[in-house]
Amino acid sequence: MLMETNSYHQIGQSANEVCVEMDLLQVGSEPVGMRCPYCCEEVMTRAMYKTSRTTHLVALILAVLFWWLCCCILPYIIKRWKNVEHYCPSCRRFLGSYTTNKIL
Numbered sequence: 001m002l003m004e005t006n007s008y009h010q011i012g013q014s015a016n017e018v019c020v021e022m023d024l025l026q027v028g029s030e031p032v033g034m035r036c037p038y039c040c041e042e043v044m045t046r047a048m049y050k051t052s053r054t055t056h057l058v059a060l061i062l063a064v065l066f067w068w069l070c071c072c073i074l075p076y077i078i079k080r081w082k083n084v085e086h087y088c089p090s091c092r093r094f095l096g097s098y099t100t101n102k103i104l
């Protein structure tokens, strides 16, 4: 018996072919080797560093404590206080993200 359901819209808007069923990946702050679920290529993810709430928080703390050193720009340079978003270098889709919640 055929059961057609239209309740298959939880991931993405368009019905793209997905070769591997998976949730967004658990990734760290470094690029990882994986099979892209969208284009099925074996790829090394491209890690993009994004400023996060932690980045701004650290900047604020530094600005208050060490305002004379002008080091409040440091969090925007240092990667450990940024979120990391992983993209497929082949199809450029978003694959997963790593969130930094630690200040130290």
Ligand SMILES: [Zn+2]
Residues within 6 Å of the ligand: 036, 037, 038, 039, 040, 041, 088, 089, 090, 091, 092, 093
């Ligand atoms: Zn891909």
